[in-house]
Amino acid sequence: MERQEAVIQIQDLRMKYSDRYVLQGIDLEAYPGQIIGYIGPNGAGKSTTVKIMLGLVTGYAGEVKLFGRDIADGDPGYKSRIGYVPETAELYDNLTASEYLTFIGELYGLKSDDADYKARRLMDMLGLGRVYDARIASFSKGMRQKVLLISSMLHDPDVLFLDEPLSGLDANSVMIVKEIMSQLALQGRTIFYSSHIMEVVEKISSRIILIDEGRIIADGSFEELKERSEEGTLEGIFNRLTGLNNHRQLAEQFVSVVREDS
Ligand SMILES: Nc1ncnc2c1ncn2[C@@H]1O[C@H](COP(=O)(O)OP(=O)(O)OP(=O)(O)O)[C@@H](O)[C@H]1O
Secondary structure, three states, X not given: OOOOOOOEEEEEEEEEEOOEEEEEEEEEEEOOOOEEEEEOOOOOOHHHHHHHHOOOOOOOEEEXXXXXXXXXXXXXXXXXXXXXXXXXXXXXXXXXXXXXXXXXXXXXXXXHHHHHHHHHHHHHHOOOHHXXXXXXXXXXXXXXXXXXXXXXXXXXXXXXXXXXXXXXXOHHHHHHHHHHHHHHHHOOOEEEEEXXXXXXXXXXXXXXXXXXXXXXXXXXXXHHHHHOOOOOOHHHHHHHHOOXXXXXXXXXXXXXXXXXXX
């Protein structure tokens, strides 16, 4: 099968904060239709990689290309073809969802009326039609997450970067958002997401990239990773490859310190 052109190409990406390398030579490429689970322990360098691709972090070494162009070439045009859901975001609490989403849509080049019309229907479909004109300050965590997800997709981006996209969502909403991700991928969009929920990553990713201390230590489909491992679950593979084999002991020690007489 003829392979389409890569939408993300990263070569020997290195990033140093103070004297410490937090990315130590990342190489990866992603293609249309892929759902890539980018996973790793806390502090492994996942957000840093994504922020570099978004143009939010500079000062890196190596090459990062999106849609075939070096993002350091000074042309920010690629940003209109990507969407982003950060792990935590300051939404404009004083705006209504309608004002916020229309504003974001306009930033991405949609006409105000079109953005408003599209946002209203998407909010309605996620069960938030009722609060479309309410202030975001009054929204629960899950409601805010839905607004963020909608804001990242309003302009129908080619590549979606999602950081813990299911954070705060109830079980029904999780099913809907997972299905939305699959359908977008089937329609040729690329989804590059980070999550710590291994069961979800295992099920929905077409490819899983595991990083630890700024290096890729596994890259392949879940089936491929499983073949190379004795573990039957992604959680087991993750724990083995990132060196955690004493969680019970650690938990016992932790609890015994918690229970010490003060
Ligand atoms: N602005 C910064 N200045 C200094 N160090 C930073 C900065 N941003 C990140 N780091 C460091 O870089 C390393 C990687 O951080 P990063 O946020 O990329 O990890 P992560 O894999 O996304 O972790 P998590 O799963 O906890 O979100 C960490 O050691 C972090 O302390």
